[in-house]
Amino acid sequence: MAGPQGEIETLIGLMARLPGLGPRSARRAVLHLLKKRDLLMAPLAAAMARTAATTRDCAICGNLGSDELCGICTDPKRSTGEICVVEDVADLWALEQSGAFRGRYHVLGGTLSPLDAVGPDDLRIPDLVARVIDTSTTEVILALPATVDGQTTAHYLADALAPTGVAVSSLAQGVPVGGELDYLDEGTITAALRARRRF
Incomplete structure (x- = not known):
C-alpha cells in the first residue's frame, strides 16, 4: 500500500507489537492519535524520541534512567x-x-x-x-x-x-490480600498451604 495509508498501516503494525495491544486496539489508538495530531501525536512522538535518546540501563542494577546509575543505586538511604x-x-x-x-x-x-x-x-x-x-x-x-x-x-x-x-x-506465594478461595486456581491454593505460618 503506497502513500499515507501505508504509513498509517506501518504505525498500526508497530503499535500492535506493544503488550496489551492487538491489531484492533492498535488501530483505534492510531486513529485517535491522528484525530488529535497537535494535542497528542506530535508531543508523544517528541517525548518518545527524547526518551529513546536519553534512557539507559543502570550500570549496577539494570534499572532504566537517564544517568549511568539510577536513583535507587545512588540513594544513600537505601x-x-x-x-x-x-x-x-x-x-x-x-x-x-x-x-x-x-x-x-x-x-x-x-x-x-x-x-x-x-x-x-x-x-x-x-x-x-x-x-x-x-x-x-x-x-x-x-x-x-x-x-x-x-x-x-x-x-x-x-x-x-x-x-x-x-x-x-x-517471596511468599499463595492467597492474595482480599482474595477468596473459590476464585483461586489449584496451584495458588497449594502454594498457600505450603507457605502457611502460625497465626
Missing part, C-alpha cells in the same frame, strides 16, 4: 545489605510502588528458558554473583515469577550464590 532480584524493570517498578522494600535491586533481563535458548550468560546472572562477592550483601531476595522458567531461574541462582555464603530467600 539498605546496601539486601538485593531483590527481579525478571525485568516492570517488576522493579511494581515493588517500588508498594513501598515495602527499601534495599537495592538487580534486574536479570529475563528468565532461563531452554526452549528459547536463553542461558545464564544471556541474563545478568554473572553480574549478580560478582556484585554479591564485591559488596556487603547479606541477603538476596528472589522476586521471580511463579512459572516454570521463573522457578528454574530461582533454583539456578540459589545454586550459583551458594558458594558466596549469602542468605537467599524468595
Whole structure:
C-alpha cells in the first residue's frame, strides 16, 4: 500500500507489537492519535524520541534512567545489605510502588528458558554473583515469577550464590490480600498451604 495509508498501516503494525495491544486496539489508538495530531501525536512522538535518546540501563542494577546509575543505586538511604532480584524493570517498578522494600535491586533481563535458548550468560546472572562477592550483601531476595522458567531461574541462582555464603530467600506465594478461595486456581491454593505460618 503506497502513500499515507501505508504509513498509517506501518504505525498500526508497530503499535500492535506493544503488550496489551492487538491489531484492533492498535488501530483505534492510531486513529485517535491522528484525530488529535497537535494535542497528542506530535508531543508523544517528541517525548518518545527524547526518551529513546536519553534512557539507559543502570550500570549496577539494570534499572532504566537517564544517568549511568539510577536513583535507587545512588540513594544513600537505601539498605546496601539486601538485593531483590527481579525478571525485568516492570517488576522493579511494581515493588517500588508498594513501598515495602527499601534495599537495592538487580534486574536479570529475563528468565532461563531452554526452549528459547536463553542461558545464564544471556541474563545478568554473572553480574549478580560478582556484585554479591564485591559488596556487603547479606541477603538476596528472589522476586521471580511463579512459572516454570521463573522457578528454574530461582533454583539456578540459589545454586550459583551458594558458594558466596549469602542468605537467599524468595517471596511468599499463595492467597492474595482480599482474595477468596473459590476464585483461586489449584496451584495458588497449594502454594498457600505450603507457605502457611502460625497465626
